Amino acid sequence: MNDCIFCKIIQGEIPSVKVYENDRVFAFEDINPIAPGHTLIIPKVHAENIWEIPEEDLAAIHVASKKVARAIREALDPIGVAALQLNGRGVNQMVMHYHLHLVPRMAGSPELSITKWDLVPGDMALIQQTGEKIAGAIR
């Protein structure tokens, strides 16, 4: 896509700190890192979100995430790595080219806001009803 910042990164028109690439995916450091080592993995072929991305690219990203997460663990020795992926402006997707965030957390560093929420028990009837609605739409 012409005006897509991540397509430009893949094409080398915008600089990036690359950590890995293969025929389908490209991984690089986020320039607004939530924590040191915050890495993005993207498909080389433009797709906006989880609804658009071909299954082969989706699979390739997740296989690559294992390789990159292993490297993050070896290089940085974090106490954990969060994987996060946003779809749609309603959940604050800012760059409309599919990307998986890998965010390490180092010992002694503050809790990551993306991994911390209050566990409030839900309404089981509503959970059941919603689950059935989704299950009925699976194809």
Ligand code: AMP
């Ligand atoms: P989001 O779309 O909200 O999942 O996040 C987009 C992410 O892309 C943000 O974490 C940005 O910091 C990151 N980002 C935007 N432009 C660049 C860039 N040129 N190089 C690296 N990361 C970027």
Ligand code: ZN
């Ligand atoms: Zn793109």
